[in-house]
Amino acid sequence: MDPGDMAGAIHGLPEQCEQAWRLARELTLPEGPRPRQAVVLGMGGSAIGAELVAGLLEATAPAPIAVHRGYGVPGYVGPETLVVASSYSGNTEETLSGYDEARRRGSRVVAVTTGGELARRAEADGVPLLRIPGGLQPRAAIGYSLVPQLRIFHLMGLTGDPQPAIEETVARLRRQRARLEPSVPSQANEAKQLALSLHQHLPLIYGSQGWKGVVAYRWKTQINENAKAQAQANRFPELNHNETVGWEVPAAINGLFHAVLLRDEADPAPIQRRFDVTAEIMRPHVAGISQAWAEGDSELARLFSLLYLGDHVSLYLAYLYRVDPSPVKAIDRLKSELA
Ligand code: PA5
CATH class of the missing domain: 3.40.50.10490 (Glucose-6-phosphate isomerase like protein; domain 1)
Structure with missing residues (x-):
């Protein structure tokens, strides 16, 4: 390829x-x-x-x-x-x-x-x-x-x-692809809609414990490298012990961020509650808050469903910013200067 x-x-x-x-x-x-x-x-x-x-x-x-x-x-x-x-x-x-x-x-x-x-x-x-x-x-x-x-x-x-979970994941990814691909118009395409919301804003991606926090970080790095844009990622419950306080003096950054909450119905009730209460605390200070829900029976399938959505969002964001998603000139430069 x-x-x-x-x-x-x-x-x-x-x-x-x-x-x-x-x-x-x-x-x-x-x-x-x-x-x-x-x-x-x-x-x-x-x-x-x-x-x-x-x-x-x-x-x-x-x-x-x-x-x-x-x-x-x-x-x-x-x-x-x-x-x-x-x-x-x-x-x-x-x-x-x-x-x-x-x-x-x-x-x-x-x-x-x-x-x-x-x-x-x-x-x-x-x-x-x-x-x-x-x-x-x-x-x-x-x-x-x-x-x-x-x-x-x-x-x-x-x-x-892992074989059964891998088989489920592959089958579900194929179905998800049919909903996210470029030919699907924005109104029906969750990834395009999210990219439009994030465009011209600083994405704030929130996951929860375990792999969900890592998927949030993957969204951030994909937005960095594909869309050549800044983004932040954090995870519950840790972010409730520091980042949430950062909205107390919000005037200078009001409207700068658009948050995406990566959610999973399998998350325990205290985590669900943290997502909901935190959204209410943030809402007056951010441009918007979107939610994306994991899909699948196995944890692996749910992981890939959120990851795959984020990969598509970073791609469509690159198109909105009119940049080529592939090259990573800054990484290449660092590697050659350090060689
Ligand atoms: O996405 C990239 O190109 C980088 O993050 C690389 O993965 C990183 O520099 C490490 O290189 P490699 O994956 O070849 O070990």
Whole structure:
């Protein structure tokens, strides 16, 4: 696929998830005891899939799963730690430094990448390697960065077989695509309507605990990178302990923000109440408040329904701002100046 075709990449997410699962099912890992903890190393677009999985399994995994976005590895990493090095390009220096450190500490390492230096090192070191297809912007490869983590954590005894949830997710994404695609006019297209509301405003995306906060963050980063615009994200209940107070002296920022509340009927009553009361506190100070509801039976399907909506919103926002959603010139410049 052409990395410049962001619309095509977003459109193809159901097929990407399907293909990612086909590839991930081929992966086998050496037998061994269940790890004491798991750490995924990754940056930017290669970290978000793992963050989502960590949020998804937060309440059920029998061992903690952390995502390390930076150089090296956390201090507790040792021989009983599972370390997954995730880099789409395989050339991200922070992730490579963590890979080397995990190897030095004798951790059980797995690499997920399209190639690059990470694939070269994994092959040379005899480290299990899952090669994913190249040709996408890392953020558009969310299926390839998320689905393999489910397989790896299943093989390591940290979660059950994800296959039924993946099948439900793919089927639902196809149906959702038919409602969100460019040919569907604004009145009937939830993503276009949200993009129109957010246009010329600062998006404030609120999720809740676990994966829902990570999906809110994904909306923010997709708006940053695709629409080349600023956005903020936060999560309940934490935001009620700080950000909510920020409306007390609102005059200078009145009308600047448009809020999107990412909601899930499965959220417990105290969280639902927090969304409702917070909306009332904010309402006089913001341009508007929109709500988007998760759809699906499995948590994975609900996660992807909100994520997929956000990806489309960022795309339509890019069109409204008349920018090309694909290139990320500032990231490219930083990488080349730091090389
Ligand atoms: O979206 C992007 O292009 C970035 O956030 C990259 O994912 C990030 O710079 C890390 O690169 P890679 O995913 O190749 O490890």
